[in-house]
Amino acid sequence: MKITEVRLGLISVPLRVPFKTALRSVSSVEDVIVEIHTDTGAVGYGEAPPTGVITGDTTGAIIGAIRDHIAKTIIGRDVDDFEDLMIALNACIQKNTSAKAAVDMALWDLYGQLYKIPVYKLMGGAKKSIVTDITISVNDPEEMVRDALNAIDRGYDCLKVKVGKEPEKDIARLSAIRGAVPKETCIRIDANQGWTPKEAVRILNGMQEKGLDLEFVEQPVKAHDFEGLKYVTERSYVPVLADESVFSPQDALTIMQMGAADLVNIKLMKCGGLYNALKIASAAEVYGVECMIGCMLEAKISVNAAVHLACAKQIITRVDLDGPVLCSEDPILGGAVFNEKDITVSNEPGLGIKGIEPGKIKYLD
Ligand SMILES: C[C@H](N)C(=O)N[C@@H](CCC(=O)O)C(=O)O
Numbered sequence: 001m002k003i004t005e006v007r008l009g010l011i012s013v014p015l016r017v018p019f020k021t022a023l024r025s026v027s028s029v030e031d032v033i034v035e036i037h038t039d040t041g042a043v044g045y046g047e048a049p050p051t052g053v054i055t056g057d058t059t060g061a062i063i064g065a066i067r068d069h070i071a072k073t074i075i076g077r078d079v080d081d082f083e084d085l086m087i088a089l090n091a092c093i094q095k096n097t098s099a100k101a102a103v104d105m106a107l108w109d110l111y112g113q114l115y116k117i118p119v120y121k122l123m124g125g126a127k128k129s130i131v132t133d134i135t136i137s138v139n140d141p142e143e144m145v146r147d148a149l150n151a152i153d154r155g156y157d158c159l160k161v162k163v164g165k166e167p168e169k170d171i172a173r174l175s176a177i178r179g180a181v182p183k184e185t186c187i188r189i190d191a192n193q194g195w196t197p198k199e200a201v202r203i204l205n206g207m208q209e210k211g212l213d214l215e216f217v218e219q220p221v222k223a224h225d226f227e228g229l230k231y232v233t234e235r236s237y238v239p240v241l242a243d244e245s246v247f248s249p250q251d252a253l254t255i256m257q258m259g260a261a262d263l264v265n266i267k268l269m270k271c272g273g274l275y276n277a278l279k280i281a282s283a284a285e286v287y288g289v290e291c292m293i294g295c296m297l298e299a300k301i302s303v304n305a306a307v308h309l310a311c312a313k314q315i316i317t318r319v320d321l322d323g324p325v326l327c328s329e330d331p332i333l334g335g336a337v338f339n340e341k342d343i344t345v346s347n348e349p350g351l352g353i354k355g356i357e358p359g360k361i362k363y364l365d
């Protein structure tokens with residue numbers, strides 16, 4: 001199965017409500033789609049969101065990295081030489097993890113199609129279904145309560161609440177939500193780097209003393225501040241999950257060796273795809289550190305690839321794959337079935353994506 005062409009396109013999917021974090025506010029998913037064509041007629045699908053505030057990757061940079069570096073590296077190669085392909089993909093350009101992730105998943109899709117096996121089975125095949133949380137954007141407490149109750153009505157029992165924008169208001173936000181939702185609701189919070197280490201310890205221990213019962217806090221401090229993350233992990237009653245601090249398998253190893261976090265969030269867009277995500281999962285297995293699988297604001301092609309990973313590995317015990325359910329429509333054909341919180345992986349060979357609804361993709365050539 002030889003690679004003949006790499007085709008790029010753009011999709012735009014409106015969100016149900018604007019997505020707001022300590023780092024950004026957006027009202028639609030605007031992603032780059034990758035199609036890898038082969039001489040057998042098989043097509044592999046990938047997707048990358050331009051999450052510049054986290055990955056540094058913009059739409060133009062994703063397109064440029066794929067056109068000018070990655071496509072030239074992979075066209076003409078055989079999908080069966082998979083390990084060589086993965087090494088070449090990772091070596092042909094520095095950073096650009098979102099572009100690499102989009103191409104990596106398209107290649108896994110083709111490799112699975114070549115051997116007629118779903119990718120989650122190729123990678124381990126631990127389970128067929130998973131349950132995701134849903135994100136509540138950071139807003140005034142009343143609006144957050146309204147969004148939280150709407151999520152409960154939709155059947156979600158785990159909320160990932162965004163905080164970290166005005167540290168002093170965060171306790172009020174959480175108190176309002178905890179007071180409004182059923183008491184068994186799981187609440188995790190994500191500060192998206194919004195606090196200093198000392199602020200984080202004060203706020204988190206204040207939340208716990210108020211009985212807000214948080215499962216964990218995601219990325220309380222700046223991404224580069226590994227010592228600050230460790231400071232919080234050692235002093236907070238609320239467990240700490242490293243998100244923006246962990247891009248590569250090397251980052252994951254450093255965080256685990258330092259004991260800087262209790263949990264790690266694996267995202268394909270941070271690590272460059274499934275090939276590197278598997279290395280993070282293996283390191284986590286060695287250190288006994290449970291992982292969450294997360295996503296950026298992404299539509300179903302790339303989140304579907306993350307579903308395959310989550311279904312493959314037992315060390316992934318938490319799921320934040322709500323990109324598709326935050327969208328007001330789903331233009332992607334095939335792949336996992338998203339029934340609100342319940343996600344069932346596709347048993348089709350590869351990743352199971354069949355294409356994009358006609359008229360919903362703008363090809364770039
Ligand atoms: C969408 C997901 N639940 C999420 O919150 N992901 C990121 C932020 C993604 C973005 O800004 O696109 C996270 O920080 O965990």
Ligand SMILES: [Mg+2]
Binds near residue numbers: 192218219244
């Ligand atoms: Mg996060």
